[in-house]
Amino acid sequence: MLALILLGAACTKKETKVASPVEEGKRLYAVHCTACHAADPKKDGAVGPSNWGSSLELLERKLVHGDYPPGYTPKRPTRVMVQLPFLKDQIPNLHAYLNSP
Template identity: 55%
Template sequence: MDRRLAVVIAIFAHGCSESSVQESRIAPRQEADAGVTRPVEDLQVSAAAAEPEAVARGRVVYAVNCSVCHNPDPNLPGTLGPEVAGSSLELLEARLLHNSYPEGYTPKRDSRVMMALPYLKGDIGPLAAYLADPGSS
Protein backbone atom coordinates (compact mmCIF):
# COMPACT_ATOMS: atom_id res chain seq x y z
CA MET A 1 0.00 0.00 0.00
CA ASP A 2 1.20 3.49 -0.79
CA ARG A 3 2.84 5.03 2.31
CA ARG A 4 0.91 8.30 1.98
CA LEU A 5 -2.39 6.44 1.81
CA ALA A 6 -1.44 4.43 4.90
CA VAL A 7 -0.69 7.66 6.79
CA VAL A 8 -4.01 9.22 5.76
CA ILE A 9 -5.89 6.08 6.83
CA ALA A 10 -4.08 6.02 10.18
CA ILE A 11 -4.90 9.68 10.84
CA PHE A 12 -8.49 9.18 9.79
CA ALA A 13 -8.86 6.05 11.96
CA HIS A 14 -7.41 7.85 14.97
CA GLY A 15 -9.87 10.71 14.44
CA CYS A 16 -12.73 8.22 14.44
CA SER A 17 -11.76 6.44 17.64
CA GLU A 18 -14.05 6.89 20.64
CA SER A 19 -11.20 8.17 22.82
CA SER A 20 -10.31 10.77 20.21
CA VAL A 21 -13.93 11.87 19.99
CA GLN A 22 -14.12 12.16 23.77
CA GLU A 23 -10.83 14.09 23.98
CA SER A 24 -11.87 16.54 21.29
CA ARG A 25 -15.31 17.19 22.71
CA ILE A 26 -15.57 20.64 24.19
CA ALA A 27 -17.53 20.75 27.42
CA PRO A 28 -20.49 23.14 27.39
CA ARG A 29 -19.48 26.45 28.87
CA GLN A 30 -21.90 28.37 31.03
CA GLU A 31 -22.32 32.06 30.39
CA ALA A 32 -23.44 34.28 33.28
CA ASP A 33 -25.92 36.93 32.20
CA ALA A 34 -27.67 38.90 34.94
CA GLY A 35 -27.71 35.88 37.23
CA VAL A 36 -29.03 33.52 34.54
CA THR A 37 -26.82 30.89 32.94
CA ARG A 38 -27.22 29.39 29.50
CA PRO A 39 -25.06 26.93 27.57
CA VAL A 40 -23.12 28.53 24.75
CA GLU A 41 -24.43 25.76 22.46
CA ASP A 42 -27.86 27.43 22.63
CA LEU A 43 -26.49 30.38 20.68
CA GLN A 44 -27.82 30.59 17.15
CA VAL A 45 -26.38 32.34 14.13
CA SER A 46 -28.31 35.48 13.28
CA ALA A 47 -28.33 37.53 10.12
CA ALA A 48 -26.86 40.34 12.20
CA ALA A 49 -23.44 40.13 13.83
CA ALA A 50 -22.92 36.86 15.69
CA GLU A 51 -22.26 36.96 19.41
CA PRO A 52 -18.53 37.01 20.16
CA GLU A 53 -18.89 34.01 22.51
CA ALA A 54 -20.38 31.91 19.71
CA VAL A 55 -17.67 32.92 17.24
CA ALA A 56 -14.92 32.15 19.76
CA ARG A 57 -16.42 28.76 20.55
CA GLY A 58 -16.86 28.03 16.83
CA ARG A 59 -13.19 28.85 16.22
CA VAL A 60 -12.16 26.27 18.83
CA VAL A 61 -14.63 23.67 17.51
CA TYR A 62 -13.23 24.16 14.00
CA ALA A 63 -9.60 23.96 15.13
CA VAL A 64 -10.17 20.76 17.12
CA ASN A 65 -12.56 18.91 14.80
CA CYS A 66 -12.25 20.23 11.24
CA SER A 67 -8.88 21.81 10.50
CA VAL A 68 -6.94 18.58 10.02
CA CYS A 69 -8.86 17.65 6.88
CA HIS A 70 -10.19 21.02 5.71
CA ASN A 71 -7.30 23.42 6.46
CA PRO A 72 -6.43 25.51 9.50
CA ASP A 73 -7.66 28.47 7.41
CA PRO A 74 -11.32 27.79 6.48
CA ASN A 75 -10.91 30.04 3.42
CA LEU A 76 -8.48 27.56 1.85
CA PRO A 77 -9.01 23.98 0.65
CA GLY A 78 -7.45 21.22 2.71
CA THR A 79 -5.80 18.00 1.66
CA LEU A 80 -9.03 16.01 2.12
CA GLY A 81 -11.81 18.58 2.37
CA PRO A 82 -12.76 21.77 0.54
CA GLU A 83 -12.71 25.31 1.90
CA VAL A 84 -15.64 25.73 4.28
CA ALA A 85 -15.74 29.47 5.00
CA GLY A 86 -19.28 30.75 4.54
CA SER A 87 -20.90 27.33 5.00
CA SER A 88 -24.56 27.74 5.92
CA LEU A 89 -26.15 26.40 9.08
CA GLU A 90 -28.28 24.13 6.86
CA LEU A 91 -25.20 22.65 5.15
CA LEU A 92 -23.37 22.13 8.45
CA GLU A 93 -26.39 20.37 9.98
CA ALA A 94 -26.76 18.10 6.95
CA ARG A 95 -23.06 17.20 6.80
CA LEU A 96 -22.33 16.89 10.52
CA LEU A 97 -25.54 15.23 11.69
CA HIS A 98 -26.72 13.19 8.70
CA ASN A 99 -23.68 12.80 6.41
CA SER A 100 -25.75 14.24 3.59
CA TYR A 101 -26.23 17.48 1.69
CA PRO A 102 -29.20 19.87 1.64
CA GLU A 103 -31.57 19.28 -1.25
CA GLY A 104 -30.23 20.83 -4.44
CA TYR A 105 -26.72 21.44 -3.06
CA THR A 106 -23.78 20.56 -5.31
CA PRO A 107 -20.71 19.48 -3.29
CA LYS A 108 -17.38 21.22 -3.93
CA ARG A 109 -15.72 17.79 -3.71
CA ASP A 110 -17.46 14.46 -3.77
CA SER A 111 -14.75 12.52 -1.97
CA ARG A 112 -17.15 10.66 0.38
CA VAL A 113 -14.44 10.71 3.06
CA MET A 114 -16.25 12.78 5.66
CA MET A 115 -18.49 10.99 8.10
CA ALA A 116 -21.25 12.34 10.32
CA LEU A 117 -20.06 13.89 13.58
CA PRO A 118 -23.23 13.84 15.72
CA TYR A 119 -21.34 14.71 18.90
CA LEU A 120 -21.02 18.25 17.46
CA LYS A 121 -24.80 18.78 17.45
CA GLY A 122 -24.65 21.45 20.16
CA ASP A 123 -21.74 23.21 18.45
CA ILE A 124 -23.18 23.68 14.95
CA GLY A 125 -24.53 27.19 15.68
CA PRO A 126 -21.20 28.49 17.01
CA LEU A 127 -19.34 26.74 14.17
CA ALA A 128 -21.58 28.44 11.60
CA ALA A 129 -21.04 31.77 13.38
CA TYR A 130 -17.28 31.37 13.07
CA LEU A 131 -17.39 30.17 9.45
CA ALA A 132 -19.63 33.08 8.44
CA ASP A 133 -16.55 35.32 8.59
CA PRO A 134 -13.48 33.43 9.85
CA GLY A 135 -11.11 36.21 8.83
CA SER A 136 -12.62 38.73 11.23
CA SER A 137 -12.25 36.64 14.38
Protein backbone atom coordinates in the same frame (compact mmCIF):
# COMPACT_ATOMS: atom_id res chain seq x y z
CA MET B 1 0.71 9.19 35.90
CA LEU B 2 0.23 10.39 32.35
CA ALA B 3 -3.49 10.79 33.08
CA LEU B 4 -2.72 12.86 36.19
CA ILE B 5 -0.39 15.14 34.23
CA LEU B 6 -3.00 15.56 31.51
CA LEU B 7 -5.64 16.35 34.13
CA GLY B 8 -3.32 18.90 35.71
CA ALA B 9 -2.62 20.49 32.35
CA ALA B 10 -6.33 20.62 31.55
CA CYS B 11 -7.15 22.32 34.82
CA THR B 12 -4.55 25.06 34.41
CA LYS B 13 -5.65 25.99 30.89
CA LYS B 14 -6.61 29.65 30.72
CA GLU B 15 -10.26 29.31 29.73
CA THR B 16 -12.21 30.88 32.52
CA LYS B 17 -13.89 33.68 30.54
CA VAL B 18 -17.00 32.86 28.54
CA ALA B 19 -16.14 32.66 24.84
CA SER B 20 -18.28 34.34 22.18
CA PRO B 21 -19.97 32.09 19.60
CA VAL B 22 -17.30 33.07 17.04
CA GLU B 23 -14.44 32.30 19.45
CA GLU B 24 -16.02 29.03 20.52
CA GLY B 25 -16.67 28.12 16.89
CA LYS B 26 -13.05 28.88 16.03
CA ARG B 27 -11.82 26.58 18.81
CA LEU B 28 -14.21 23.79 17.81
CA TYR B 29 -13.16 24.15 14.17
CA ALA B 30 -9.47 23.79 15.08
CA VAL B 31 -10.12 20.74 17.26
CA HIS B 32 -12.62 18.83 15.11
CA CYS B 33 -12.21 19.96 11.50
CA THR B 34 -8.54 20.67 10.79
CA ALA B 35 -7.47 17.04 10.40
CA CYS B 36 -9.00 17.28 6.89
CA HIS B 37 -9.92 20.93 6.28
CA ALA B 38 -7.31 23.71 6.18
CA ALA B 39 -6.44 25.46 9.46
CA ASP B 40 -7.76 28.58 7.70
CA PRO B 41 -11.30 27.63 6.58
CA LYS B 42 -11.12 30.12 3.70
CA LYS B 43 -8.56 27.82 2.05
CA ASP B 44 -8.87 24.30 0.69
CA GLY B 45 -7.51 21.56 2.93
CA ALA B 46 -5.65 18.38 2.00
CA VAL B 47 -8.80 16.25 2.16
CA GLY B 48 -11.71 18.66 2.68
CA PRO B 49 -12.46 21.81 0.65
CA SER B 50 -12.85 25.33 2.02
CA ASN B 51 -16.00 25.48 4.14
CA TRP B 52 -16.05 29.23 4.71
CA GLY B 53 -19.59 30.62 4.50
CA SER B 54 -21.31 27.26 5.11
CA SER B 55 -25.02 27.60 5.87
CA LEU B 56 -26.62 26.26 9.05
CA GLU B 57 -28.46 23.72 6.92
CA LEU B 58 -25.29 22.46 5.22
CA LEU B 59 -23.49 22.10 8.58
CA GLU B 60 -26.46 20.23 10.03
CA ARG B 61 -26.71 17.85 7.05
CA LYS B 62 -22.96 17.10 6.89
CA LEU B 63 -22.25 16.84 10.61
CA VAL B 64 -25.37 15.08 11.80
CA HIS B 65 -26.67 13.18 8.76
CA GLY B 66 -23.62 12.85 6.52
CA ASP B 67 -25.37 14.11 3.39
CA TYR B 68 -26.12 17.42 1.63
CA PRO B 69 -29.14 19.76 1.56
CA PRO B 70 -31.48 19.12 -1.40
CA GLY B 71 -30.09 20.65 -4.60
CA TYR B 72 -26.65 21.36 -3.12
CA THR B 73 -23.68 20.65 -5.43
CA PRO B 74 -20.74 19.21 -3.43
CA LYS B 75 -17.35 20.88 -3.97
CA ARG B 76 -15.58 17.54 -4.28
CA PRO B 77 -16.90 14.24 -5.65
CA THR B 78 -15.39 12.07 -2.87
CA ARG B 79 -17.78 11.72 0.03
CA VAL B 80 -15.24 10.76 2.65
CA MET B 81 -16.28 13.09 5.47
CA VAL B 82 -17.25 11.23 8.62
CA GLN B 83 -20.31 12.36 10.56
CA LEU B 84 -19.60 14.25 13.79
CA PRO B 85 -23.07 14.06 15.35
CA PHE B 86 -21.82 14.96 18.83
CA LEU B 87 -21.28 18.50 17.48
CA LYS B 88 -25.02 18.95 16.86
CA ASP B 89 -25.52 21.44 19.68
CA GLN B 90 -22.39 23.35 18.62
CA ILE B 91 -23.56 23.99 15.05
CA PRO B 92 -24.63 27.62 15.78
CA ASN B 93 -21.11 28.36 17.12
CA LEU B 94 -19.41 26.75 14.10
CA HIS B 95 -21.80 28.64 11.81
CA ALA B 96 -20.98 31.92 13.59
CA TYR B 97 -17.25 31.37 13.07
CA LEU B 98 -17.53 30.20 9.44
CA ASN B 99 -19.67 33.24 8.60
CA SER B 100 -17.82 35.83 10.70
CA PRO B 101 -16.40 38.83 8.83
